[in-house]
Amino acid sequence: MSGQLLTVDGLSVSLPTRTGYHKAVDDLSFALGEGEIMGIAGESGSGKTMTALSLFGLLPPGARVTGSIRLDGTELTGLGRKQLRAIRGRQIAMVSQDPATALHPILPIGTQLTEHMRYHLGVSKSEALSRAVGLLETVRIPDPEQALRSYAGQFSGGMRQRIAIAVALAAEPRLLVADEPTTALDVTVQAGILRLLDRLCRERGMAVIVITHDLGVMSATARRLCVMYAGRLAEAGPTAELLGRPRHPYTRGLLDALPHPEAGGAPLVPIGGRPPSLGDVPDGCPFHPRCRYAQPSCATGRPEPEPVGAAHLLACPPDPLRAAS
Amino acid sequence: MSGPAGAPLDPLSPAAVTTVGRRRRLRPVAPRPWRRPLALAGLAVIAAWVVIAIFAPVIASQNPLAQKFAILGAPSAAHWFGTDELGRDVFSRVLFGARITLPLAVILIIAAMIIGAVIGGIAGYFGGWVDNVLMRVADLVFAFPGIILALAIAAALGPQLRNAVIAVVFVSWPSYARLVRSLVLSARSAQYVVASRLLGASGPRILFTDIRPNAAGPVLVLAALDIGNAVLLLSGLSFLGLGAQPPTAEWGAMVAEGAQNFNDWWVGLFPGLAILSVVLAFNFIGDALRDMLDPRTARAVRL
Amino acid sequence: MTEPVLRLDAVAVEYGRRGEKVRAVDGVDLAVARGEIVGLVGESGCGKSTLARAAVGLEPLAAGRVSFEGHDVAFTGRRRRPGYLRGLQMVFQDPYESLNPRRKVGEIIADGARLGGGTRQAALRRAAELLKRVGLPEGAVDSYPHEFSGGQRQRIAIARTLAAGPSCLIADEPISALDASAQAQIANLLSELVDDADLGLILVSHDLSVVRQVADRVAVMYLGRIVEIGDTETVWGNPRHPYTEALVAAIPHADGSGVLPADLPGDVPDPANPPSGCRFHPRCRLVTGSCRELDQRLAPALGREIACHVRAGSAASAATGAADRPAPDS
Numbered sequence: 001m002s003g004q005l006l007t008v009d010g011l012s013v014s015l016p017t018r019t020g021y022h023k024a025v026d027d028l029s030f031a032l033g034e035g036e037i038m039g040i041a042g043e044s045g046s047g048k049t050m051t052a053l054s055l056f057g058l059l060p061p062g063a064r065v066t067g068s069i070r071l072d073g074t075e076l077t078g079l080g081r082k083q084l085r086a087i088r089g090r091q092i093a094m095v096s097q098d099p100a101t102a103l104h105p106i107l108p109i110g111t112q113l114t115e116h117m118r119y120h121l122g123v124s125k126s127e128a129l130s131r132a133v134g135l136l137e138t139v140r141i142p143d144p145e146q147a148l149r150s151y152a153g154q155f156s157g158g159m160r161q162r163i164a165i166a167v168a169l170a171a172e173p174r175l176l177v178a179d180e181p182t183t184a185l186d187v188t189v190q191a192g193i194l195r196l197l198d199r200l201c202r203e204r205g206m207a208v209i210v211i212t213h214d215l216g217v218m219s220a221t222a223r224r225l226c227v228m229y230a231g232r233l234a235e236a237g238p239t240a241e242l243l244g245r246p247r248h249p250y251t252r253g254l255l256d257a258l259p260h261p262e263a264g265g266a267p268l269v270p271i272g273g274r275p276p277s278l279g280d281v282p283d284g285c286p287f288h289p290r291c292r293y294a295q296p297s298c299a300t301g302r303p304e305p306e307p308v309g310a311a312h313l314l315a316c317p318p319d320p321l322r323a324a325s
Numbered sequence: 326m327s328g329p330a331g332a333p334l335d336p337l338s339p340a341a342v343t344t345v346g347r348r349r350r351l352r353p354v355a356p357r358p359w360r361r362p363l364a365l366a367g368l369a370v371i372a373a374w375v376v377i378a379i380f381a382p383v384i385a386s387q388n389p390l391a392q393k394f395a396i397l398g399a400p401s402a403a404h405w406f407g408t409d410e411l412g413r414d415v416f417s418r419v420l421f422g423a424r425i426t427l428p429l430a431v432i433l434i435i436a437a438m439i440i441g442a443v444i445g446g447i448a449g450y451f452g453g454w455v456d457n458v459l460m461r462v463a464d465l466v467f468a469f470p471g472i473i474l475a476l477a478i479a480a481a482l483g484p485q486l487r488n489a490v491i492a493v494v495f496v497s498w499p500s501y502a503r504l505v506r507s508l509v510l511s512a513r514s515a516q517y518v519v520a521s522r523l524l525g526a527s528g529p530r531i532l533f534t535d536i537r538p539n540a541a542g543p544v545l546v547l548a549a550l551d552i553g554n555a556v557l558l559l560s561g562l563s564f565l566g567l568g569a570q571p572p573t574a575e576w577g578a579m580v581a582e583g584a585q586n587f588n589d590w591w592v593g594l595f596p597g598l599a600i601l602s603v604v605l606a607f608n609f610i611g612d613a614l615r616d617m618l619d620p621r622t623a624r625a626v627r628l
Numbered sequence: 629m630t631e632p633v634l635r636l637d638a639v640a641v642e643y644g645r646r647g648e649k650v651r652a653v654d655g656v657d658l659a660v661a662r663g664e665i666v667g668l669v670g671e672s673g674c675g676k677s678t679l680a681r682a683a684v685g686l687e688p689l690a691a692g693r694v695s696f697e698g699h700d701v702a703f704t705g706r707r708r709r710p711g712y713l714r715g716l717q718m719v720f721q722d723p724y725e726s727l728n729p730r731r732k733v734g735e736i737i738a739d740g741a742r743l744g745g746g747t748r749q750a751a752l753r754r755a756a757e758l759l760k761r762v763g764l765p766e767g768a769v770d771s772y773p774h775e776f777s778g779g780q781r782q783r784i785a786i787a788r789t790l791a792a793g794p795s796c797l798i799a800d801e802p803i804s805a806l807d808a809s810a811q812a813q814i815a816n817l818l819s820e821l822v823d824d825a826d827l828g829l830i831l832v833s834h835d836l837s838v839v840r841q842v843a844d845r846v847a848v849m850y851l852g853r854i855v856e857i858g859d860t861e862t863v864w865g866n867p868r869h870p871y872t873e874a875l876v877a878a879i880p881h882a883d884g885s886g887v888l889p890a891d892l893p894g895d896v897p898d899p900a901n902p903p904s905g906c907r908f909h910p911r912c913r914l915v916t917g918s919c920r921e922l923d924q925r926l927a928p929a930l931g932r933e934i935a936c937h938v939r940a941g942s943a944a945s946a947a948t949g950a951a952d953r954p955a956p957d958s
Contacts, residue, residue: 157672188878192891269812525710615948
């Protein structure tokens with residue numbers, strides 16, 4: 001594996017609420033190499049979106065960040081606005097979940113594409129335009145020349161998401177962060193986007209972080225997976241292993257809650273209860289109130305991620321699923 | 326059956342960012358009333374005036390109509406606000422004036438609110454030609470500057486306090502009608518209204534049970550902000566001789582007297598300050614109400 | 629099959645768009661029996677939500693008829709919905725919009741009972757019972773909707789429909805706005821209620837996997853038409869219409885295999901301008917010359933009904949692969 005492109009070490013993000021500061025992300029660490037696709041999975045309140053935003057310095061006002069985020073050696077936390085602007089788009093880019101609002105409704109697509117390019121790459125207008133055509137071809141938008149002159153509202157949701165990806169790629173970033181990129185899309189459209197992301201990663205050597213609650217999407221795209229719960233890392237490792245032989249009860253619970261082709265007619269098995277909201281995180285292991293295997297020791301003492309196999313981290317000291325794997 | 330939500334009702338903490346499915350809801354934190362000094366001052370002022378209005382006969386040192394004192398005497402220990410051109414104690418008259426202005430303004434606004442709400446509600450719910458006709462009438466009233474139209478109506482009905490009140494009500498109802506109509510229009514397509522329709526609710530029932538609670542907030546805010554206006558209009562009409570008639574101790578009429586006795590500044594100043602204090606107070610209260618209700622209004626009614 | 633509680637016959641729904649009429653639903657036949665869950669799936673623009681609304685009387689029909697327990701389900705507009713339709717209720721997609729934020733939960737649910745006649749006290753008592761039935765504490769009657777999560781609100785909405793004593797429910801994307809855990813919980817709840825109260829349920833969803841788990845029969849819609857309908861396992865396990873095949877192949881599986889789901893090229897056509905002949909033919913991998921002219925309607929084949937003459941035709945001949953050879957495109 002090539003040298004690490006992105007290293008996140010002990011990242012914690014605290015947000016101000018009516019009852020004081022609470023951690024939305026709690027001591028998260030992971031690393032990502034060039035050209036790798038990694039997934040961050042979790043439900044609401046897991047901290048996955050805050051993690052993404054912290055990579056860009058786009059946290060809500062008042063948020064406090066501790067820990068380190070190093071992109072290719074450069075420390076991102078604590079950077080000034082000007083430096084962040086130089087990095088956003090050029091080194092990291094983001095695609096978010098709502099294709100309706102990701103694109104500017106009034107500017108023509110061509111302008112949205114070339115704007116980034118010219119700012120970051122300093123190319124001439126004609127050069128930018130021809131690159132823009134190339135980008136639209138890459139994301140398989142039919143008739144790119146016409147598309148440049150069109151507006152966001154003229155495209156369907158799936159097309160808009162492709163264009164948003166093209167915009168994200170405009171300045172040739174090394175890392176693409178996709179936050180729920182296909183949640184709002186139909187399943188066939190989603191398939192197209194997932195294939196596109198996979199191809200881009202292979203062709204451009206671009207690293208991708210896919211953030212989603214949909215384990216099916218994870219399984220199809222991400223090589224490695226981090227499962228987050230209540231701001232903390234529950235389990236991390238190769239996707240095939242985590243989804244095939246999960247060790248954390250939460251991961252197991254997520255998988256069990258999915259409809260199985262074989263189950264046919266049997267009720268779905270959801271995880272009882274709800275994920276904790278900000279500031280309401282239980283002591284000890286945050287998952288223990290909902291955990292089938294909880295023991296008294298789970299209510300005290302914070303579980304830390306420990307290695308349990310090749311590149312597999314688990315934050316569950318009792319490790320009740322060890323035998324199953 | 327799978328376990329129900331384990332913990333009992335879990336209130337979402339304000340200013341917490343919760344993501345459910347694809348949706349993100351940021352709950353705004355509206356400052357509590359006790360953190361708004363202007364609104365508190367406004368409430369204090371109005372409360373003071375209410376007390377004064379109730380206890381005027383006790384507080385006032387003199388009968389407001391008694392014309393037995395020195396004419397145009399400057400403020401002194403005996404007469405805190407001086408005396409007017411007919412030898413009446415200005416202080417007492419100001420206190421008694423509260424008994425006219427405050428209740429009338431409140432009644433007036435309530436009347437305008439009810440009339441406007443009913444008309445706006447009918448227009449909004451039924452739409453079509455009913456809506457058109459009613460809103461054109463409202464537009465007609467809107468077309469005239471309030472004071473001018475009120476003047477014309479009061480003059481036509483005859484110079485009397487009761488007619489001034491009618492005139493101001495007539496001039497005020499369209500704002501409520503317009504507001505309620507737009508609230509009803511947006512609420513009409515709200516899913517909870519559709520759900521009620523599916524359960525067999527009739528139009529009037531939906532208006533009253535489903536839409537009214539959501540409309541109440543903005544309407545009350547408008548009313549609070551409007552009372553100040555009502556006070557001004559009422560006093561204005563009396564100032565012009567079309568409202569309260571002499572010898573009634575009403576602030577607007579008293580200011581008119583003060584205009585005629587300009588050099589004796591106390592005659593007009595104190596009633597003027599009284600009007601000012603009440604209008605400002607209601608404005609501050611109304612502003613605070615609107616801010617408090619705003620984030621919830623935006624959520625409750627899709628405008 | 630037992631007498632259906634809700635029948636749609638040749639239903640068509642139009643809407644106007646810049647002067648022209650667009651058919652969002654074009655000739656759909658569907659029936660639901662009590663105790664049965666029919667899943668209605670399809671992607672954006674297929675018209676399933678419009679169909680759901682028409683089935684409940686919220687949309688005027690351009691053609692066809694909807695009947696509930698023998699009564700005509702007509703569009704009521706602003707007039708009061710007739711009492712004989714009380715048994716036909718709807719669960720909406722957005723649990724944040726379908727509950728009045730200014731009313732107490734108990735009152736909201738009690739509406740269902742009160743509007744059928746009955747005292748307020750009795751209705752509130754029923755509301756408390758129903759809250760328990762859907763897995764919420766009885767004390768919730770005095771709370772407001774904003775105190776609950778999305779999943780809990782959806783339960784409240786379901787309790788409201790139950791208060792009307794329904795025999796048929798239409799659920800329009802009831803779980804798509806919810807968390808993963810809540811989705812499974814609500815899907816289970818609906819399934820249970822269908823069994824306990826012997827309800828008919830039309831479950832509209834774009835989440836194919838949940839529909840597969842919970843529905844007895846499934847109907848697949850494309851551009852205003854049903855293209856395949858049959859028992860869930862038959863349709864899912866062995867889809868025969870090319871669009872259904874594409875849908876099933878596009879679902880990613882959480883098995884860690886890293887297999888990318890199959891793509892369906894092209895875009896959904898504008899419903900104002902549907903393709904000639906078979907509506908799916910521009911994107912179909914089995915397209916033949918006649919597909920451009922022949923507008924195949926649903927016909928029984930292979931244990932279900934499909935709208936594809938290529939596949940339906942091949943069912944007559946025993947060979948499985950021979951008849952599926954695509955003709956060269958021009």
